[in-house]
Structure formats: C-alpha cells, structure tokens
Amino acid sequence: MTIRVLLPAHLRHLARVKGEVELTIDGPITQRSVLDTLEAAYPMLRGTVRDHSTKQRRPFVRFFACEQDLSHEAPDTPLPEAVVTGAEPFLIVGAMAGG
C-alpha cells in the first residue's frame, strides 16, 4: 500500500522533502510500520519523532489523521482505512507548545 505522510516543516527541511512523503508498506498499516518505513527511507529522522531505543513518541510530537488525534493509540493499532487507502494523509505534527 502507498501511504501519504505529512511531516512538520522542520522535519521536511531536515529530510529535504517538499509536500507529502509517500511510503510503500507491505503488511499491517500501523503507527509502527509507518514510522519504521519512514525512518528507513529518511535515516536523518531517526530520533526526531520517537526515541531511538524505546520507540516512544517524543512528548511534543502528535499523530493526527482523519481529524482524530491518534497520539495515544498503541503503536500496533491499525490506522484508519482512509489512511490505508491513501485517501487521507497521516499527519506528524509538532505540538502547539513553547516557542
């Protein structure tokens, strides 16, 4: 499946991409599989969205899709069907905090 991912501006700049990133993933489409594929394609993003070793989401990073906050879902929970089909992007967002 081809999944659409939208990175926050700072991480788009770091990864040197414009607009959305498209990832081809075999198997279940979950936060974990999306992030594993994203980090494999863009190694410079390792450690910026989730911890290197624990794989925990960084506190000020949020995951949105289909107008829902999926940040607190378990990493292996399937993502919404609209994300799986590519109709909607998976949004990685820097939380509104600090400055």
Add this chain to the structure above:
Amino acid sequence: MASVRVLVGTRKGAFILMADGKRDQWEVTGPHFAGWEMYHLKGSSVDPNRIYASQSSGWFGQLIQRSDDGGNSWEPVGNEFVYDGVPGTHQWYDGTQHPWEFNRVWHLEPSLTDPDVVYAGVEDAALFRSSDGGHSWQELSGLRKHGSGPLWQPGAGGMCLHTIVLDPSNAGRIVVAISAAGAFRSDDGGTTWQPINRGLRSEGIPDADAEVGHCVHNIAISPARPGVLFMQKHWDVMRSDDGGDNWHEISGNLPSDFGFPIAVHSHEPDTVYVVPIKSDSEHFPPDGRLRVYRSRSGGHEWEALTNGLPQENCYVNILRDAMAVDTLDSCGIYFGTTGGQVYASADGGDNWRAIVRDLPPVLSVEVQTLP
C-alpha cells in the same frame, strides 16, 4: 591574508560571520537551521572546513550536523547518545535521586589531532566520543561511574557537561566541567577520571569545600601554557597552576565575581578575560554597564574594558560558551549576548564594536583563524 570565521549558535539558528585579518568588514550568513536551538558549533583545528554543530529542539530532540566545506553545506550525522550500561541516578532539585536522562548536547570539542574524533558534553551530564566524524557516539563512562555521580545535581540550566578542554601538550589529558558537580580530569584519554575541585568554596552547598557539588561555569587554558587553568565559577574566578590539582581565587578587584565565560589571550598566557554579571539572580552586568574585565597579571588585578560597549541601560547576559579568541598577531576577542549582539575587539580588548546585532539570544561563539 589570514581570515577569521566566527561561528555563532543562537536560540533560533546558527550564523556564520566572515572577515579578513583586518576584521573591520563582516559578512553574515544565516540563519542556518532556522528555528532550532544551536547550543554550540566548533571547527576542527586540523581541518578547519570540518565543523560540528549541535542542533536541538524541544519538539524533535537532538541532531548533530557536520559541514566539510566551512559551513556552506551540512549533513546530519549520528544523534544516538546512549549511556553505557544502566544509567543510574543523580540528585534532583528536591534532593531525591533521579534517573539519568539524555536531553541535549551542550558542547562539541573536536580533537586537536584527528578531524574525525570529536567529544560531546551532554545533559544529563556525561561525555561522549565519536571517532567516525560524528556518525556514532560512545560514552566515556568512567567519568559518570567514577563514584561521585549520585552526588551530582542540576544547576538552574540542567545537569550539563558544558566545558571540555583538551591539553595540546598532553594527548591523554581532558578536563571537563559539570554544573553542578565541578571539574574533572582524565590523564588517560577519558578512561579514568578524578574530581579536581580542591580549593573551590561554594557557599550554596552544605559543605562549602566538598570534593564535588560546585557549579563551575567555564574553564579556559592558554595553549602556550596548558598547565595553568582559569575558571569562572558560579561565584569566584579561580586559577590553578598544576592542571587543576589545586585552585586559588583571583577575583581581586572585579566588581562582581559572578559570571559565565572566561577566555585567555591566544599569545599572552597571563592575559585573561571575564564578563562580570551582577549576581546569580540578576543575570546582567552591574550598573547596566557592559564591561569586559582583563587581567594582564594572571588574575587579582583587573581593568575594565569599555570602549565601544554600552555603558548605560544594558541588561544582557553573556553565556558560558559565548566568548572566544582568534589567533592573529593582534589577538581578537569575541563575545555574544542574550540580546543578540556579537561584539568583537581586534586589539586584545581595548576597543570593541558590534559585528552583528539583533540576532536571537546568543548561546555560543567560536572563532576559527584561517590561513
């Protein structure tokens, strides 16, 4: 003609300032890494085009960037800093024990002999080393594990290893400083460590002359006489003539002996610079007058340097890594402020001017003297 490159880390990006040896016309580029906290940038003395930079944010964590062309282009390298073994605990602000947690890289110190070797001082306090140009990092855990680690506690800015001094005359000697633990030295390249705080007195800790627990702010040496160390402590300006084994106070006639950075003239090992700050709660110059103080006698006797610096209504701070010197014949001194100015003197401190102003708050200033 020689030239000078000034590497400025700020709260919202990095800037690079270039001038020829006259140092009167400056070209400013940046912001590099706009929006990110740039705690420190430093170039290799072996290969000046090799520059390492610490890039971090509260959202996306720590990155290390490397340039191999003098800062024109950058590549992210390794950002995985994993403590060796079980990290253990240190003192927390309330006196309880708190697990060691990696937060950020405060200081990057390239090797004096190998451009691929670089040291990183991190928060929570530890020293890391890379031997592959920053791609991978290994903790020199003998420092954190030498025994006093559980007694270390964070200063107001966090428990950070912020100062790394490499001895140009002794490849095995490394001196580091940690807030608020003190100074430590290794004589075997970072494998084993000992505290070097004898002679320090800190009224803010229960045992004023304890072996560890002192809030050392910065340490500087002269390459011409590396056995002599100068220290700006939370309060007190100190000097050691035996590589840190013993310290004595040299605050002398300073208007305040609180401050953050300390620097040594590149050719005159007894010429030392500090920027007095009013107090630990009032982080600005005394009387609203920005004055660098210079001692030409290795301490005790200090003169105010004011020409070109604001002498009224100035309430900026100068952070610990925000002062540096060049190595031109007429030694240049540089410092950055939390108000976003970088001041420079091309004549050893007699005359100053802002070579850039209105940057974000300046976190660090380093200088490269280029052939």
